[in-house]
Each structure stands twice: as C-alpha cells, then as structure tokens.
Amino acid sequence: MIKNICDVNEILDYTWKSSKDDVDAIYPRIETIVNLKSYIEKYIDDKNKKVIACYDKGVLSGICLYYWITDEKYAQTKVFLITGNYSKIADEFISYIRTEFPSYEFLITCVPFNHKTANQYLKNNNFKCVDSSIVTRICNLKPPKAPRSNSVEKLTKDNFEEYARFHDKFAIPFEMYYTFEKIKKEINIFRIFVFRDADKEIQGSIFIKANKKESEIYGLFINDKYENKGIESILIDEMLNELYNEFGSVKEVIFFIDENSTFELNSALASGFKIQAKYKCYKCIL
Structure with a gap:
C-alpha cells in the first residue's frame, strides 16, 4: 500500500x-x-x-x-x-x-x-543505466594552493553564448540534464570555467552549481586531443580557487565522476577530493 x-x-x-x-x-x-x-x-x-x-x-x-x-x-x-x-x-x-x-x-x-x-x-x-559514478567530495574548502592559470577563464554573460556549441557537444551525447539552454536558465547559480589554447579556442570546461553551503560540479569536458595532458587538474584547481575567493570555506564540494574516467578521478584526488561512494542512475519513460 x-x-x-x-x-x-x-x-x-x-x-x-x-x-x-x-x-x-x-x-x-x-x-x-x-x-x-x-x-x-x-x-x-x-x-x-x-x-x-x-x-x-x-x-x-x-x-x-x-x-x-x-x-x-x-x-x-x-x-x-x-x-x-x-x-x-x-x-x-x-x-x-x-x-x-x-x-x-x-x-x-x-x-x-x-x-x-x-x-x-x-x-x-527496461530501465537504462545512464550514469555510473564515483562520488567524491571536499569538506570545508581550504585557501587556494595552486597558482592561477592564464589559460583558464571564468565565463560571464558577455561571452556565455560562445560556449554553447562546446558544451552541448558533450552534454547531449552523455544525455546530461544540464544542456546549454538549461544552464542558461540558471546562469546566476552556475559558475563556468573554460580552458583556452594558444589560439584562444575553448578546449575544456568545468561547470559547478555554487553556494556557500554545498557546491556541486556537474561536468568536466575536455576535447579529445587535450585529454590526459593535465588540463583536468588545471580546471579543477582554478575552479576551487575561484570558489574559495567568492564564498570562503565552502562546507562541501561534490563531484560525481564517471567510473571509467580514471584520469579525471586521479586529478580530483590530487586536488583534495576524497571518494565517498559509488552510485548508478537509471532512466525510463513512464
């Protein structure tokens, strides 16, 4: 009943x-x-x-x-x-x-x-597994340690539209809820950081729903030719630095990482994240 x-x-x-x-x-x-x-x-x-x-x-x-x-x-x-x-x-x-x-x-x-x-x-x-993730987190975020990277830029409303194509190239195939249009509706609570190459082209990004009590990373995207070259760590560290500068010691920062993304997981662990649990997500049409 x-x-x-x-x-x-x-x-x-x-x-x-x-x-x-x-x-x-x-x-x-x-x-x-x-x-x-x-x-x-x-x-x-x-x-x-x-x-x-x-x-x-x-x-x-x-x-x-x-x-x-x-x-x-x-x-x-x-x-x-x-x-x-x-x-x-x-x-x-x-x-x-x-x-x-x-x-x-x-x-x-x-x-x-x-x-x-x-x-x-x-x-x-008939449920489809659409996500299989390792949950990591940082509690009581500490002051920045990593030096600032000149290749990482925090997006603003002025250059937000430029990011759309890059974001959805990853978000749509991964069946993520937060496509570019959905992030756009909640832009005031998201922080998006992009990595630009020498030609100022976007080659990576990380986006986080941010606040003082709990912040959650919703995605880390890297173009294929730039994977496993340290950009993951640069984006994570720069995001944590900016998060601390804006909110101070955030109580909890959460990061769901795909179980097959070994380099992404190692980058997160190197930046201070700890493994909390492992979960799957299933989807169907009712």
Whole structure:
C-alpha cells in the first residue's frame, strides 16, 4: 500500500536506520538525524516534491522522495529506499508515479553499485543505466594552493553564448540534464570555467552549481586531443580557487565522476577530493 507522507516522524526512524546500511545507503549521506529530518521536510513542504511510503502487510518497507518539472515532463527520485521485498515494493512505487506522470522521463538516481537486487531489478524492467559514478567530495574548502592559470577563464554573460556549441557537444551525447539552454536558465547559480589554447579556442570546461553551503560540479569536458595532458587538474584547481575567493570555506564540494574516467578521478584526488561512494542512475519513460 502506498501512502502519501505528511508527517516526517512517521518515517524518520525507519529512514535513519535503513540509510546507514552500506547496501541501502541513500545519497546524500546525511550525517545526523536532525539534518535528515530537515531534508525530508523540504520534500513534504514543496508543491513540486513528494514523499511516499510503501507498507507491506502493515509494515513500513520502503520510502521514496521525488520531484518533478511539469514543463519538461521530467521526474526524478532523490531517495528510493526499500528494505522489504524489493520487486514488489519497487513495482508499487513506480506504478504510483507512472499514474501521476504518464509519459514523463523518469530517473531513479543514486542506486549503490553493490546493491545487486536493485540494479538487477531495474535492468530487468527496461530501465537504462545512464550514469555510473564515483562520488567524491571536499569538506570545508581550504585557501587556494595552486597558482592561477592564464589559460583558464571564468565565463560571464558577455561571452556565455560562445560556449554553447562546446558544451552541448558533450552534454547531449552523455544525455546530461544540464544542456546549454538549461544552464542558461540558471546562469546566476552556475559558475563556468573554460580552458583556452594558444589560439584562444575553448578546449575544456568545468561547470559547478555554487553556494556557500554545498557546491556541486556537474561536468568536466575536455576535447579529445587535450585529454590526459593535465588540463583536468588545471580546471579543477582554478575552479576551487575561484570558489574559495567568492564564498570562503565552502562546507562541501561534490563531484560525481564517471567510473571509467580514471584520469579525471586521479586529478580530483590530487586536488583534495576524497571518494565517498559509488552510485548508478537509471532512466525510463513512464
């Protein structure tokens, strides 16, 4: 039975206990039950978000936090946590969301690598794995160490349009949500840095949704002929320097890195990022 949750206390203890297990671990990894309560309440209070629970024979066996963007026919989970019969509970959750949002693009995010039951269920039910990432982060960003690079430029509204073609050359084939047009709508909260060659052509970029509490890198793009030549590290270091100069000691900087991008991962680790977890993301049309 699916129930729409309006009182966080009905599911708080269950979510806190279940999410601490490495197999079921949710993302973000929330460090205190107080912070978890606040996180869930935001989904209860927002008109474009929802918290639902599944009861199996009267026993709380799963919770799902999700949001949707009506204009884009897009829906995405932020928590998809099941401790009972996985196939049965997942079927109920997905059927409920499909009834609400038929024909929407639907993503189930942050499925742990080692949750074999979840990964197999999604593959067996026509979900496509669109992302397989290693989650890295820096906590309490420190003052800059790396010297400034003259080859890296922070984009402004004046030269933003020039970046469009380069960005979508990577974003569209990778099926990223943040295409150039979507970044453009949120340009006030994104910071974009580009690497230019001797001819002033863009050969690499990094873009981050930035704020004082939590900043997240959404992409690092390098043209093929410039890969593995140190540009990844230059862009990461310059971005961290600028982030500190603007916000000071940011509480957390998060970077999802494709599991096959070894050089990108090594560059991030060299810049101070630490591995936190490994997750997959799946997509279907409801």
